[in-house]
Amino acid sequence: MEKDQNNILEEVTQGDYKYGFYTDIEMDTAPMGLNEDTVRFISAKKNEPEWLLQYRLDAYHKWLGMTEPTWAHLHHPPINYQEIIYYAAPKRKKELTSLDEVDPELVATFNKLGISLEEQKRLSGVAVDAVIDSVSVKTTFSETLEKQGIIFCSFSEAVQKVPDLVKQYLGTVVPSDDNYFAALNSAVFSDGSFCYIPKGVRCPIELSTYFRINAANTGQFERTLIIGDENSYVSYMEGCTAPMRDENQLHAAIVEIIALKEAEVKYSTVQNWYPGNKKGEGGIYNFVTKRGICKGNNSKISWTQVETGSAITWKYPSVVLMGDHSVGEFYSVAVTNNYQQADTGSKMIHLGKNTKSTIISKGISAGHSSNSYRGLVKMTKRAENSRNFSQCDSLLLGDKCGAHTFPYIKTENKTSIVEHEATTSKISDDQLFYCNQRGISTESAIGLIVNGYAREVLKQLPMEFAVEAQKLLSISLEGSVG
Amino acid sequence: MLSIKNLRVSINNKEILRGINLEVKPGEVHAIMGPNGTGKSTLASVIAGRDIFEVTEGEILYKGKNLLEMPIEDRASEGIFLGFQYPVEIPGVSITNFMRTAVNEQRKYRGLDPMPANEFLAKMEAKKNLLEIHAKLANRSVNEGFSGGEKKKNEIFQMAMLEPALAILDETDSGLDIDALKIVANGVNKLRRPDNAFVVITHYQRLLEYIVPDIVHVLFDGRIVRSGGKELAIELEEKGYEWIRAELV
Numbered sequence: 001m002e003k004d005q006n007n008i009l010e011e012v013t014q015g016d017y018k019y020g021f022y023t024d025i026e027m028d029t030a031p032m033g034l035n036e037d038t039v040r041f042i043s044a045k046k047n048e049p050e051w052l053l054q055y056r057l058d059a060y061h062k063w064l065g066m067t068e069p070t071w072a073h074l075h076h077p078p079i080n081y082q083e084i085i086y087y088a089a090p091k092r093k094k095e096l097t098s099l100d101e102v103d104p105e106l107v108a109t110f111n112k113l114g115i116s117l118e119e120q121k122r123l124s125g126v127a128v129d130a131v132i133d134s135v136s137v138k139t140t141f142s143e144t145l146e147k148q149g150i151i152f153c154s155f156s157e158a159v160q161k162v163p164d165l166v167k168q169y170l171g172t173v174v175p176s177d178d179n180y181f182a183a184l185n186s187a188v189f190s191d192g193s194f195c196y197i198p199k200g201v202r203c204p205i206e207l208s209t210y211f212r213i214n215a216a217n218t219g220q221f222e223r224t225l226i227i228g229d230e231n232s233y234v235s236y237m238e239g240c241t242a243p244m245r246d247e248n249q250l251h252a253a254i255v256e257i258i259a260l261k262e263a264e265v266k267y268s269t270v271q272n273w274y275p276g277n278k279k280g281e282g283g284i285y286n287f288v289t290k291r292g293i294c295k296g297n298n299s300k301i302s303w304t305q306v307e308t309g310s311a312i313t314w315k316y317p318s319v320v321l322m323g324d325h326s327v328g329e330f331y332s333v334a335v336t337n338n339y340q341q342a343d344t345g346s347k348m349i350h351l352g353k354n355t356k357s358t359i360i361s362k363g364i365s366a367g368h369s370s371n372s373y374r375g376l377v378k379m380t381k382r383a384e385n386s387r388n389f390s391q392c393d394s395l396l397l398g399d400k401c402g403a404h405t406f407p408y409i410k411t412e413n414k415t416s417i418v419e420h421e422a423t424t425s426k427i428s429d430d431q432l433f434y435c436n437q438r439g440i441s442t443e444s445a446i447g448l449i450v451n452g453y454a455r456e457v458l459k460q461l462p463m464e465f466a467v468e469a470q471k472l473l474s475i476s477l478e479g480s481v482g
Numbered sequence: 483m484l485s486i487k488n489l490r491v492s493i494n495n496k497e498i499l500r501g502i503n504l505e506v507k508p509g510e511v512h513a514i515m516g517p518n519g520t521g522k523s524t525l526a527s528v529i530a531g532r533d534i535f536e537v538t539e540g541e542i543l544y545k546g547k548n549l550l551e552m553p554i555e556d557r558a559s560e561g562i563f564l565g566f567q568y569p570v571e572i573p574g575v576s577i578t579n580f581m582r583t584a585v586n587e588q589r590k591y592r593g594l595d596p597m598p599a600n601e602f603l604a605k606m607e608a609k610k611n612l613l614e615i616h617a618k619l620a621n622r623s624v625n626e627g628f629s630g631g632e633k634k635k636n637e638i639f640q641m642a643m644l645e646p647a648l649a650i651l652d653e654t655d656s657g658l659d660i661d662a663l664k665i666v667a668n669g670v671n672k673l674r675r676p677d678n679a680f681v682v683i684t685h686y687q688r689l690l691e692y693i694v695p696d697i698v699h700v701l702f703d704g705r706i707v708r709s710g711g712k713e714l715a716i717e718l719e720e721k722g723y724e725w726i727r728a729e730l731v
């Protein structure tokens with residue numbers, strides 16, 4: 001009784017405010033800073049069900065009680081969370097009429113990447129001819145998927161269309177209080193992808209965010225959820241090799257993957273956020289929590305990442321191997337140049353019997369950058385006869401950069417085997433001379449050698465992606481050797 | 483084609499080449515012999531442009547151009563090829579990819595478009611056959627895990643692909659079994675044209691039975707102390723280098 005009264009009281013006293021608040025919804029952006037109202041504002045903007053609002057609020061309160069982690073090998077000025085705008089309506093970029101209006105440096109990079117003119121226009125917001133507008137391609141694409149019962153849409157759409165699925169799985173792999181940045185994301189996440197592959201379905205095409213309708217501007221607090229139901233298969237690609245600029249410095253994304261019995265989910269990403277200028281000014285801070293759970297027996301999750309951007313990368317795509325005979329894989333190339341800092345790696349948590357995990361990490365450091373691998377392999381008591389193989393290689397270009405490896409291994413049973421190998425190498429003068437002598441310029445030679453070094457990882461990428469990623473690696477290191 | 487005059491070269495203030503003179507004309511095959519550590523590879527490296535060596539005196543003209551001022555890759559694109567005594571490994575880079583890059587960068591230098599993929603692959607096929615190279619080898623990483631002989635064969639294969647005007651082969655014969663030696667020599671002979679030239683560095687007269695040189699030079703202590711016909715090689719094989727040393731004092 002008393003409780004009800006309080007509720008009514010609250011509603012009445014806050015009514016005015018709420019009203020005012022709702023008029024505020026017409027605004028395109030939330031007021032600067034983070035408090036409960038910001039969270040409510042975002043949720044209301046997206047017309048979310050009550051449970052999701054509560055989920056966000058709960059995360060927000062947990063976040064308030066947490067502190068930013070300091071264990072990573074990263075240095076940056078303190079982030080003022082009250083100076084951030086947590087919601088901005090997906091704005092159409094200012095339409096330009098021709099590529100001549102685009103930053104020439106950007107166009108030069110596009111050209112080096114071999115991105116077609118039409119694609120260049122799309123990426124830089126130049127109006128595209130109606131005939132070649134990709135909308136029709138996208139529609140055919142969606143129809144193919146729908147026929148198979150595959151759901152592939154933005155996270156916000158999924159909340160409206162399949163709320164029960166979202167509710168069932170959201171936060172089950174990355175709990176909202178998993179870590180500081182995960183809590184922040186769970187409170188204020190903007191949008192991202194949702195993907196559900198039904199039982200027994202092999203998704204016939206690579207699911208690329210590029211094809212997701214309304215893919216524009218997912219914002220700085222991206223939230224993605226991928227569910228592979230029993231005996232399904234999907235290969236999902238995210239990101240883009242074209243350089244991405246964003247006025248928001250802080251990015252904190254969450255990706256959750258669930259693989260049920262016999263399901264396989266392959267997740268590939270190329271991340272090329274603005275890394276800051278040559279002096280290390282500006283650039284994106286990227287704090288990402290990516291985790292998958294092999295829930296059922298014989299399931300498999302594989303992460304492949306190519307990281308070339310961001311001023312700061314904090315990211316440890318992980319797999320919880322819960323089902324017996326499940327498989328977790330992590331393939332990574334992380335390039336740092338100039339003053340970039342990356343602290344990245346993987347966690348493989350073996351819970352099921354006869355589980356198997358592989359970690360292949362290739363760090364490439366140039367300039368004054370710092371590149372750390374941080375990994376955890378845990379064999380729990382129950383995870384008998386499990387195996388992990390980790391290979392962590394560092395390639396140094398020049399002598400002002402740093403590479404570090406922090407492998408943590410915990411084994412609680414006697415039948416599992418964990419193997420860890422690590423190497424550090426440099427591009428030798430002999431290799432460069434050999435390439436030069438064949439007519440290959442030093443810049444191309446470095447690109448060639450670096451791509452060779454990263455081949456094991458690059459070959460895991462879907463074909464079209466791999467070709468672009470190769471060019472991207474070369475470009476990211478341009479001018480790194482004198 | 484190549485004209486070296488009074489070339490003096492040092493490394494870490496130690497003089498290695500002490501006044502080399504050498505004239506190579508189109509269509510010629512020169513052989514350079516000499517004891518270990520006398521500067522044969524150094525000479526080859528300096529022609530190719532390796533910058534750890536300091537040229538203290540002299541000049542090198544190639545097709546009338548001052549070679550010493552040209553970047554290494556430009557020299558290559560101008561037609562200079564060095565078959566390395568110790569080819570390096572480039573892990574993860576397939577021979578196909580490596581060659582495609584080299585061919586197209588050289589074409590770019592000459593103002594040509596990249597070679598169309600089918601033409602390139604056909605050329606690879608033809609040259610592999612010429613040198614009896616297994617298809618599998620071409621998909622492997624450059625020199626990675628190759629046997630000594632395979633590395634040398636791979637050098638000649640690259641030469642065949644790049645069709646240089648001046649090829650310097652530094653001990654390409656060492657490490658080859660007798661059959662491979664014949665294949666390599668045969669490959670070189672098929673590539674001989676009136677407008678290209680070869681400089682073959684070797685320790686063994688045997689190679690010169692297959693690749694018959696026009697002139698044989700003896701490099702001794704940083705100088706060319708003798709030049710002659712192919713009989714000189716036979717004489718060296720019989721007598722060793724002692725008699726030259728004796729004559730020099």
Ligand SMILES: Nc1ncnc2c1ncn2[C@@H]1O[C@H](COP(=O)(O)OP(=O)(O)OP(=O)(O)O)[C@@H](O)[C@H]1O
Nearest residue numbers: 493498516517518519520521522523524525534567
């Ligand atoms: N990078 C280097 N640093 C120091 N000394 C060098 C270097 N390269 C060559 N030298 C020295 O220069 C001299 C000539 O070496 P080079 O390799 O040219 O001999 P070579 O005639 O090719 O011998 P071989 O028949 O054994 O191949 C040797 O004394 C060698 O030690």
Ligand SMILES: [Mg+2]
Nearest residue numbers: 522523524567
């Ligand atoms: Mg030598």
